[in-house]
Amino acid sequence: MNDTARNHILVDYPRDCWYVVATAAEVGYGFTARRVLDTSVVLFRLSDGAIAALEDRCAHRPYPLSAGHREDDFIVCGYHGCTYDATGRWVSVRSQDNPPSSARVRAFPVVERGPFVWIWAGTPGGERLRPPPATPWLHGDGWTSVGERREVAASLQVLHEHYLDLSNVVAMHPEMVPPGIEALPPLEDVEVSEVSVSYRRELPEAPLAPWEAEVTGLDDATVSASFGRTETGTFVTPGLHKQTYSIIGATGPALELVRTHGFTPRSSGVTHVFLQISWRGASVSPDIGKQLIEVFHAMADRDIAVLETVQRCLDEDPMPRRYVNVKADRAAVRARRILTAMVEDERGV
Template identity: 55%
Template sequence: MRSNYPFNCWYVAATSVEVGQGLLARRLLDRPVVLYRRSSGDVVAMEDRCVHRAYPLSAGRRDGDRLVCGYHGFAYEPDGCLVDVPSQENVPPGARVRSYPVHEQPPFVWIWLGDPGVAALRPPPRVPWYADGTGWGSTIEVLRVEANYLLLHEHYLDLTDVFVMHPEAVPPDIEVLPPLDEVEVSERSVSYGRVTPPSRLAGWEAQVTGLPAETVGIRREEGTFVSPGLHVQHYVIDSEDRRAYELLRIQGFTPESPAATHVFLQMARNYATEDDHVAEFLRAMFGDWALRDSAVLASIQRRLGEEAVPRRDINVKADRAAVRARRIAMEMVDEETGRFALNRILATS
């Protein structure tokens, strides 16, 4: 059974602070990967498997910038080339493990697990609202959800579940979310927007902004499927003081396997940027919400795994952006699958 994630795409492999002088093992797109930093500070990513026997290189050690297998001592350069076999003088010609293109764009380390020749033509995505981060405060979280990555994209492209799952987040004067104002689709991305009617602040909004609870404002909500590996939510409170209180949830969704996903979450705000109490409040609140979301998505994943014959779910109006995002991801997979099949035919003809 083929995966539903494309390989020719940048995904977040780790946060910058996770990758140090030690060896970080991580499974990405169902492939074992080991990451570490060279003495120069550059990040290295390579296949986490010795070419001699299937021992994880992440269980070995560093020797300068080289990686030494913990089984028989085979040594590898950062580009994956085998350069030393302790039991003999010569090294088998061409022996190497695969190395992967990486790009560090703090707070994330991006990795390309597909065709290396294509990586240079497609730089990692950027978040236009955030720019260089000036005037923003942010926090970082790393989570793991036992659900397919597309379930997460679909979940965050349709927030109508908030009344059931997170009622404390809803402003007191809003009983139903207005329909999406628009859904914009490009070749590889989907975005939606909606504006709520004026209402008083929810408790959490008052606490983090410092505004009185009776303050009336509108909310501008935007969600973007930037790529299969990146999802961004932009939540803005336009208050009576004519200031825009902006909150960004920048989420790297990286498949660990077809049934599990690494989530790299950066929350950025343009208010109370130096207030540690606000940062901790938002971190704890969204952490609690993420646990609830994860439990629901994991339950869906288990039920899907129990079905011998896949069933076709119905869609409603609120699913417009989610349906289009899934279609884009599958079109990318189909494109890769077709190209691979064609290359295999040409190679054998």
Template identity: 50%
Template structure:
């Protein structure tokens, strides 16, 4: 059975601070990937498996910019070429481990695990939502035992917020309006909605300093940028003199069909010099992610236990989520006809 995630896509492999002088490994799209930095700081991504025997290179050691396997000492250049076999003088010609295109756009490290020649045709997604001003941000990482599409669908339909995170909802908002617009391109889906004017929730007062009796609308936007990236934008008083914007930038990288690595960056353009607010928002959204993960993992258990296909009913709020799932399915179908690089 084929996986439901495409390989020809840039995915977040790690955060910049996770990869330093040592050998770092993570399972991504069913593959064990070794990451490390050369002395110059340049990143290397290669298959975490010796060509001699199936031993993980990540348990070996660095030899300058080279990597030596901890089993028999087979040593590799950063381009994956086998250069040393300690038990003999000659090296089998052409022996190498696969390496992968890797790019760093702090705080994320992106990797391409698909068709090697296609990586140069597409660069990792940019993040124009941050604009040109100063932003304060924090990072939260989580391993969620659920399929990556469940995560995308969850954040493309925030009508669940009244039931899962009621404390985050402004006090005068009892229902989210219908989506104002859903835009679909070949590879992305975006939506937006504008709420009624309302007083701030407790967290909005604490984080932004908005007066308790100030009433203003909220703009909510979401973008399925690619199977590997999801962005949400939340703006208090979007048409006022000083809109207050917050971003939730989420890298969703499948480890397997049933496990997803989530890399969540929370950024804001207000009170950017206050580290206490940064920590307040980090803790708040980390706790919300834990609750989200519990719901998604419970659904994944049901999916895994079902012995026959079940058809879910859909409602208007599911429009963006359904289009995102269709895009991912089309990308997988497109690859299935010619995938030879795995």
């Protein structure tokens, strides 16, 4: 099947994948209700600190369990008082001595790692075949992170393709581009495996952009020097995109940044984005966390406006339209093929 034909397939999202369902800070004793992969989920932290995730629907009637209350580590539906344990088993109901045999709601496997809580909402048992992706830069080894969560009215594919081609930065975010660089170098170094795509790009030496000078914490004499930069982007899984940006001085990296996106479909055309900005460096501004989140929040605002417009245009097209690829799309096209293949495989196509 050629790329034009693939462009015309409705690429939904694969279910058999670990996705970020919440940040660790969001899940406490109370209920955290979230819709992921067109499924309503309720999360809550147990007395031993573990996290339970259940389908947010009572097995008796279609009422959210998150609208009920807790009794120790049990969740009690607010409609008829049906009570469930952390495995989803229906353990009691006030109107009779015992609940219907084998009655339960689905419990989802979850893994808490660093700032992210991962959920497996795909084929039951499939989570045993692969763990959530490793993210060591989000928890330790000299890294510090800040983050936020957004909801974007655009599909998983639209988001991945956007962040695998940052040639748009010159047009969309000119203040981020180092002085004297009018276009990003061609995307030549692209690596592809069966399930992942990554690229690497080196920028020519140039002075620091104002935002770079602010966050690096370098003195005025050093700021005027020229620095090299290395940028990478990786489609790690359908649920995770990793982007690195290193500013290289005469003696090595002056600052290393990692922008991590947890992409989680809420539905076919709406995606939760869990953003983490991580950094380490020999010399950084004392306010670097606040500065970085302001810079990348502003970038995300503009990105989201464009991405939601792209999605709206796709939805409005009465017939599939052929859009032309250029060299900068190499990584994005590869990721599209992987997503398409995963969806087709799950559908048995």
